[in-house]
Amino acid sequence: LYASNTWKELVANAADGKAMHFLGLLSDGNVHSNIGHLIALLRQAKKEGVKRAYCHILLDGRDVPATSALEYVEQLENVLAELKGEGFDYAIASGGGRMQVTMDRYEANWGMVEKGWRTHVQGLGRSFPSALAAIETYRAETGCLDQDLPAFVVERNGEPVAKINNGDSVILFNFRGDRAQEISIAFDAKEFDKFD
Secondary structure, eight states: OTTSHHHHHHHHHHHTTOOEEEEEEESSOSSSOOHHHHHHHHHHHHHTTOOEEEEEEEEOSSSSOTTOHHHHHHHHHHHHHHHOBTTBEEEEEEEEETTTSSOOOTTSOHHHHHHHHHHHHHOOSOEESSHHHHHHHHHHHHOOOGGGOOOEEEEETTEESOOOOTTOEEEEOOOOSTTTHHHHHHHHOSSOOSOO
């Protein structure tokens, strides 16, 4: 992977002052993704000098236990704490449950994709000081399971930690395609009319 032209281009782009973003399902369910892949990508990005890397996490609760999100977020936060500092900013920027944001399939609900896009790209949505706070608050307020958690934006000093900006590097780390296609089209299609 790290020898591929795609990886090299994304790293070079991020080294040129842009941020690198990782978007995908945060679990080890092995149906759509594996958190181990995200952690390996983050560590390699740091090794190659990427200064700013942000995670946009989709919570599972379907291919893993229904309320296990905090375990995965804590695992990721520990890795990010290890990687940030000394000019490196590595953090969780946004997220939500897989059945609420981003991961639609078969063009059944473009509104779900739009909600994710607006959260990850525009930083729109309810904000929290951390992903852990978002999960705990939504659970206390609604009792919902991980896959149904509403979208959230992580804030720092009253602003989103990171929005996906034009020209940034973005890696969708899901390895299964069906729930990855629509958000990819929203980012990359030459002509797109599903939402503005």
